[in-house]
Amino acid sequence: MRIDVLTVLPGLFDCFLSEGIIGKAVQSGKVEVNVVNIRDFALDKHKVVDDVPYGGGPGMVLKPEPIFRAYEELTKEGEKPYVILTEPWGETFNQDMALEFSKKERLLIICGRYEGVDERVKALVDREVSIGDYVLTGGELPAMVIMDAVIRLLPGVLGNEESLKADSFMDRGLLGYPNYTRPAEFRGMKVPEVLLSGHHKKIELWRKEQSLRKTLKRKPEVIERLKKEGMLTKEELR
Numbered sequence: 145m146r147i148d149v150l151t152v153l154p155g156l157f158d159c160f161l162s163e164g165i166i167g168k169a170v171q172s173g174k175v176e177v178n179v180v181n182i183r184d185f186a187l188d189k190h191k192v193v194d195d196v197p198y199g200g201g202p203g204m205v206l207k208p209e210p211i212f213r214a215y216e217e218l219t220k221e222g223e224k225p226y227v228i229l230t231e232p233w234g235e236t237f238n239q240d241m242a243l244e245f246s247k248k249e250r251l252l253i254i255c256g257r258y259e260g261v262d263e264r265v266k267a268l269v270d271r272e273v274s275i276g277d278y279v280l281t282g283g284e285l286p287a288m289v290i291m292d293a294v295i296r297l298l299p300g301v302l303g304n305e306e307s308l309k310a311d312s313f314m315d316r317g318l319l320g321y322p323n324y325t326r327p328a329e330f331r332g333m334k335v336p337e338v339l340l341s342g343h344h345k346k347i348e349l350w351r352k353e354q355s356l357r358k359t360l361k362r363k364p365e366v367i368e369r370l371k372k373e374g375m376l377t378k379e380e381l382r
């Protein structure tokens with residue numbers, strides 16, 4: 145997969161793209177990420193990328209020309225990318241979207257600014273995406289959130305493909321079960337006996353129960369939906 149990112153703050157992506165699992169995915173070529181400074185495509189000698197809004201009001205708005213010029217330069221050859229604009233009022237990002245995006249050959253993410261982007265930029269955009277109901281100063285963190293969720297789904301990025309299956313939200317939207325590691329007792333807090341038993345069937349049952357309980361408590365709407373859709377087994381309904 146190739147991901148192009150259009151931003152006015154390219155430096156923010158440096159650590160994200162060089163550390164940890166994402167850093168490895170980039171270094172091994174499982175994903176090619178190209179961070180582009182919108183400023184490099186500004187038309188004037190002062191490299192201006194934003195301007196005051198028509199009609200007045202606070203803040204600055206990202207100008208359309210540099211974004212269109214960057215888009216045109218990046219898409220001169222190769223497959224047309226699927227274009228995402230980060231937007232506080234966009235569709236809320238979730239695991240299904242991450243899965244959908246991870247199947248695209250090419251993504252292009254335009255990082256909005258909180259005051260806004262000239263509406264005409266949306267002529268380039270396939271999807272306006274928010275990462276939640278709060279307002280950030282810009283779309284760079286949302287772009288990293290989206291990329292992180294997408295890149296970890298690419299083949300070979302996570303060493304253990306099983307951990308993908310165990311993800312919260314991957315099994316019908318049920319939340320994940322609690323995890324423990326050594327020591328078996330820490331400051332008086334004990335690891336549940338069943339996990340020490342070595343009895344795989346019992347462990348599996350315990351985890352399923354924990355997962356259902358947690359979902360019922362924190363996201364009862366998910367259980368309701370699964371019930372309606374007949375997506376819970378008889379055993380799970382008990």
Ligand code: ADE
Nearest residue numbers: 230231232274275280286
């Ligand atoms: N830009 C500012 N806030 C945002 C949010 N919550 N999601 C996506 N883009 C944003």
